[in-house]
Amino acid sequence: MEPGGGDLSLGRLIRSQGEIKREEESTDPSELTLLPVNEVSRRGAGQTGCAEVASQGPRMAPQRAVQLSLKKPTYAVCVVGAETYVDVHSNVPRGAETFGVSGRSGVEISVVYDPARVTEPAGKARWPLNAKVEVIISVDTASKNFNDLKVTVSYFRRHEDNALGHSVLYLTGVDISLDVDINRKGQVKRNRGDKKTWRWGPEGYGAILLVNCDRDSLRSRQRDLANSHLMSLDDLKDMSPMVLTCDGPDKLFDSHKLVLNVPFSDSKRVGVFCARGGNSLSDYKQVLGPQHLSYKVERQSGERNIRFYVEGLTFPDADFLGLVSLSVSLVDVGNLPEEVTLFTDTVAFRMSPWIMTPNTQRPLELYVCSVVDSNGSNEKFLRDISDLALKTNCKLVICPWVENRNDRWIQDEIEFGYVEAPHKYFPVVFDSPRDRGLKDFPYKKILGPDFGYVTREIPFAGASGLDSFGNLDVSPPVTVGGKQYPLGRVLIGSSFPKSGGRRMAKVVRDFLKAQQVQEPLELYSDWLSVGHVDEFLSFVPTSDQKGFRLLLASPSVCLKLFQEKKEQGYGEAAQFDGLEHQVKRSINDMLADRSLQSDSRYVQKCIDWNREVLKKELGLTERDIVDIPQLFFLRDSYAEAFFPDMVNMVVLGKYLGIPKPFGPIINGRCCLEEKVRSLLEPLGLHCVFINDYLSYHKLMGEIHCGTNVRREPFSFKWWHMVP
Numbered sequence: 029m030e031p032g033g034g035d036l037s038l039g040r041l042i043r044s045q046g047e048i049k050r051e052e053e054s055t056d057p058s059e060l061t062l063l064p065v066n067e068v069s070r071r072g073a074g075q076t077g078c079a080e081v082a083s084q085g086p087r088m089a090p091q092r093a094v095q096l097s098l099k100k101p102t103y104a105v106c107v108v109g110a111e112t113y114v115d116v117h118s119n120v121p122r123g124a125e126t127f128g129v130s131g132r133s134g135v136e137i138s139v140v141y142d143p144a145r146v147t148e149p150a151g152k153a154r155w156p157l158n159a160k161v162e163v164i165i166s167v168d169t170a171s172k173n174f175n176d177l178k179v180t181v182s183y184f185r186r187h188e189d190n191a192l193g194h195s196v197l198y199l200t201g202v203d204i205s206l207d208v209d210i211n212r213k214g215q216v217k218r219n220r221g222d223k224k225t226w227r228w229g230p231e232g233y234g235a236i237l238l239v240n241c242d243r244d245s246l247r248s249r250q251r252d253l254a255n256s257h258l259m260s261l262d263d264l265k266d267m268s269p270m271v272l273t274c275d276g277p278d279k280l281f282d283s284h285k286l287v288l289n290v291p292f293s294d295s296k297r298v299g300v301f302c303a304r305g306g307n308s309l310s311d312y313k314q315v316l317g318p319q320h321l322s323y324k325v326e327r328q329s330g331e332r333n334i335r336f337y338v339e340g341l342t343f344p345d346a347d348f349l350g351l352v353s354l355s356v357s358l359v360d361v362g363n364l365p366e367e368v369t370l371f372t373d374t375v376a377f378r379m380s381p382w383i384m385t386p387n388t389q390r391p392l393e394l395y396v397c398s399v400v401d402s403n404g405s406n407e408k409f410l411r412d413i414s415d416l417a418l419k420t421n422c423k424l425v426i427c428p429w430v431e432n433r434n435d436r437w438i439q440d441e442i443e444f445g446y447v448e449a450p451h452k453y454f455p456v457v458f459d460s461p462r463d464r465g466l467k468d469f470p471y472k473k474i475l476g477p478d479f480g481y482v483t484r485e486i487p488f489a490g491a492s493g494l495d496s497f498g499n500l501d502v503s504p505p506v507t508v509g510g511k512q513y514p515l516g517r518v519l520i521g522s523s524f525p526k527s528g529g530r531r532m533a534k535v536v537r538d539f540l541k542a543q544q545v546q547e548p549l550e551l552y553s554d555w556l557s558v559g560h561v562d563e564f565l566s567f568v569p570t571s572d573q574k575g576f577r578l579l580l581a582s583p584s585v586c587l588k589l590f591q592e593k594k595e596q597g598y599g600e601a602a603q604f605d606g607l608e609h610q611v612k613r614s615i616n617d618m619l620a621d622r623s624l625q626s627d628s629r630y631v632q633k634c635i636d637w638n639r640e641v642l643k644k645e646l647g648l649t650e651r652d653i654v655d656i657p658q659l660f661f662l663r664d665s666y667a668e669a670f671f672p673d674m675v676n677m678v679v680l681g682k683y684l685g686i687p688k689p690f691g692p693i694i695n696g697r698c699c700l701e702e703k704v705r706s707l708l709e710p711l712g713l714h715c716v717f718i719n720d721y722l723s724y725h726k727l728m729g730e731i732h733c734g735t736n737v738r739r740e741p742f743s744f745k746w747w748h749m750v751p
Contacts, residue, residue, distance in 0.1 A: 080225065080349070093113040094113070097119055097195060103175060104197060105202055105280065105358070106165065106166065106167045106177075106202070108202070108203040108204070110371055112165050113162060114129075116195075117159065120157060121193035123185055124157060124192050125157055125186040126155060131178065132177055134167060135165055135199065136166045136167070136168065138163070139163055140164060167201035169201060171201040174277045174280060175199070178196065178197070180197075182194050202276035202277075203276060205220075205272070207223070207270070208235035208375045208377070209236070211233060212450045212747060216271050224374040228749065229749070230748045234376055235376065235377045236379075237298070237340035237378070237379050238339070238449050239253065239482070240253040240263070241482055243476055244262045244263045244478070252266065252339070256299075257309070266454070266478075268377065269336070270300070270336040270337070271333055271334070272286070274332065274333075274334065278329050283360065283361060285325070286358060286359075288300070288315065288322065288356050289316075289321065289357065290322075296342070297342045297348065297379075298316070298317070298352045299316065299318075300316035300338050300339075302314075302326075302335075303336060317341075338354070338377065340377075343381070343382055343482060343543070345539055346541075346542060349542075350381070350544070351377070351378055352378075352379070353375065353376045357369050357370075381542075381545050383515060383741070383742070384445045384500075384518060385502070385742070387566065387576075387679035388567065388569040388575060389740050389742070390681060390739060392738050393422065393423045395737070397734065399429060399434050399435075400429060404722070406436070412718045412719070416678075416716055417680065422737075427466070431473060432469060433465035436724070437496070437498070437734060439733045440560075441497065442457050442469075443458045444458075446741045454478040456481065456482055457474045457479070457482075458497070459471065460483075460491070460495060460496055460536075463491065484536050485535070492531075494553070498560035498561075499521040499560040499562070500520055501518075501562060502518050502519060503517045503646055504567055504569075507647055514748075515744065515749070519548070519549050519565075521559055530559055544751040549641070549645050555667055556666060563675070563676055564634075566578075569679070577652060579653075579655075580656065580675065581675045583629075583635075583659055584632050584655075586658055587659075589657050590615045594619060598692065598699075600615070601692035602692055605692065605693050607721060631667050657704070658674060668728060669730070671691070671700075676733060679737075682712055683713075684715050685716055685731050687721075688721070701717055720734070
């Protein structure tokens with residue numbers, strides 16, 4: 029066995045006669061522990077599950093070898109928990125055939141041998157000086173004084189008791205450990221386990237970082253992650269704590285240094301601040317980050333624990349899996365210019381993904397824009413939306429004209445989500461690349477303390493209509509063929525497969541996919557003029573076991589309803605009754621319109637294609653789907669809503685803000701509204717129909733397009749899932 033070639037230590041897994049048992053540690057620190065080399069298994073070998081190692085992270089230093097001398101004592105430093113190989117073969121007295129080894133209290137000594145070639149000596153007999161016999165030592169606590177531990181190796185002729193010579197090894201024990209919240213409890217505890225591996229799932233482990241994308245200080249014009257200096261003490265709450273243990277005699281650190289390192293590939297993704305106590309910003313200095321790959325730790329006399337704070341700088345993306353690593357090394361500088369690394373401890377972090385929230389989550393804030401145009405202001409619409417928000421105890425945020433520059437489509441500009449670590453969460457607004465009138469609003473008005481911001485820019489070309497976030501939705505949690513999606517699945521509209529039509533920008537799709545926890549599903553929306561998924565689907569919460577329903581726009585259900593009303597004698601009842609400046613269409617007229625019939629059949633085929641995909645990919649049945657009556661017509665081969673698109677609604681708990689369809693009035697009631705009520709109110713939902721005709725529908729949008737909702741995060745912790 030070559031030095032450094034095995035992972036051998038006390039308390040490791042040992043295979044014995046086909047069974048696995050754990051070697052008990054000796055109660056006498058100087059007693060030898062005998063480990064047959066071919067029976068020792070590396071810890072973690074054969075483990076299965078979703079575990080990942082930060083690919084560029086520093087590794088543990090190889091097992092060290094200390095060479096002994098017969099002429100003078102040898103001195104070495106041992107790190108608590110690490111093993112040191114003692115070379116008992118290189119410098120031996122002439123004629124020596126066996127050896128014995130002993131040590132003072134505080135030193136654990138193991139003899140490792142090959143049982144196929146070496147017979148274990150009985151009692152206190154000596155070990156043969158055989159290349160298949162090795163000595164490994166370790167210490168369990170830090171030394172109080174320099175060189176206060178001792179190991180002696182004595183050499184003998186076979187069957188003789190008088191030693192031919194002795195080698196003496198003096199040791200200094202030092203306790204070095206880099207620790208983070210590996211157990212995901214919101215606090216750092218000392219851990220000697222596997223810290224450089226990150227594992228998903230309820231039994232997983234590994235530390236988590238928040239991307240520090242909020243702005244805690246009003247003195248700063250940029251996000252906290254862009255500042256190399258701490259701008260606010262509150263910013264420390266957005267970071268993950270890390271503790272360096274460095275216990276040992278002060279004299280040891282005169283000839284040894286501690287170096288904190290970040291791999292070059294991770295340096296642009298993580299920042300580390302060293303904390304020296306106090307309440308001054310100057311007490312916190314960035315020591316690792318894009319400009320600092322290593323840091324010589326400034327240990328003070330008697331200091332045993334040094335605290336650091338770690339921040340994430342970038343979200344997972346196409347070129348970044350989300351894992352980063354940090355390490356600390358104990359370096360011997362006593363023989364400069366050559367420095368020798370004696371020990372390295374590495375920890376891994378995963379960046380929290382950006383997580384969307386579906387309509388089934390409780391609404392917290394409702395956003396809407398105040399606008400004025402040639403049709404007048406949307407003041408009446410704002411009053412109706414305000415009344416709806418009051419019903420649900422949801423805060424209303426109105427973006428004024430001076431900030432939206434008459435861009436009313438706030439759903440298209442932004443999407444609300446959040447990031448979470450065991451110690452904290454905060455909302456994060458995702459700014460779309462559409463960049464119209466509202467382009468400055470999320471950065472200037474939403475970004476702030478504990479409210480983050482992220483965006484993705486489209487290189488070399490402008491955004492298409494499908495890059496707006498009305499084309500971005502997320503399902504409630506679902507289970508599909510035994511696979512669980514506890515945070516739902518992201519839905520984005522796209523072209524028909526292999527058709528070469530419009531598609532959401534790759535940089536946005538890559539970002540959404542890289543978050544891993546809400547596997548994106550592409551649907552076919554390019555058949556629509558605007559091309560957004562919110563034009564033909566929505567999700568609403570229910571109180572039954574399923575917890576939600578998928579709403580789909582349905583021309584066939586609408587035509588069937590109109591046919592029923594015609595047969596009941598209401599054929600002259602008119603669509604758009606009560607609307608000025610809009611041509612009314614009777615039920616008889618609409619049913620006789622061949623173009624409208626043909627367009628409806630085409631649109632129904634497009635929606636039915638999506639229906640089958642959604643059933644398959646979200647694990648839905650027909651019982652989970654509600655068809656909402658809706659007609660479309662084609663303009664230049666693309667579909668537009670014939671009357672206000674009712675699935676394009678805002679969902680605030682059990683209250684639904686639905687575009688008023690202005691359907692045929694029968695017995696004093698709109699038959700379209702009555703049909704929708706009959707479908708949704710038995711599910712415990714309240715339908716509130718709001719007039720958005722001039723302010724939104726005539727401009728090819730509806731209520732969902734003109735509103736946005738920040739929702740409560742999931743109670744489920746994303747790190748408990750297995751992507």
